[in-house]
Amino acid sequence: MRGGFPAGNPLANILVIIAGILLVGASIVLGFFAFLALSAIVLVSAAIIGVRVWWLNRKIGKGQEQAKRKPHKQAGVIEGEYRVVSKDRDEA
Structure with missing residues (x-):
């Protein structure tokens, strides 16, 4: 029995080796870019x-902080500020 490649032609053997190397290289490159794409999606x-x-x-x-800060007010009481715009002249 003879070991090695099944083809008897040395040129065919070289082409098979080159094709195998290219296929493995392409698989590694595509796998690397697939890994980068998946990593980007995960990140x-x-x-x-x-x-x-x-x-x-x-x-x-913030909601809990505001609830702790504000005391509960009576229902029906509206608090606010006001400013007198003009006084009635009759009051003087």
């Missing part, structure tokens, strides 16, 4: 989720 998704969670925590924290 963008993680950033979006992180910003959303931070924003919700901030919003919830």
Whole structure:
């Protein structure tokens, strides 16, 4: 039995080796770019989720802080400020 490549032609053997090397190289390059694309998708998704969670925590924290700060007021009482624009001349 003879070991090595099945083709008896050395030129065919060289072409098979070159085609195999090109195929393996192309697979590695495509795999690398697929990995980069998947990594980019994961990073963008993680950033979006992180910003959303931070924003919700901030919003919830502000709501709790305002609830602690403001005392409960009586229903029916409206507080506000006013400024006298003009006085009646009859009061003097």
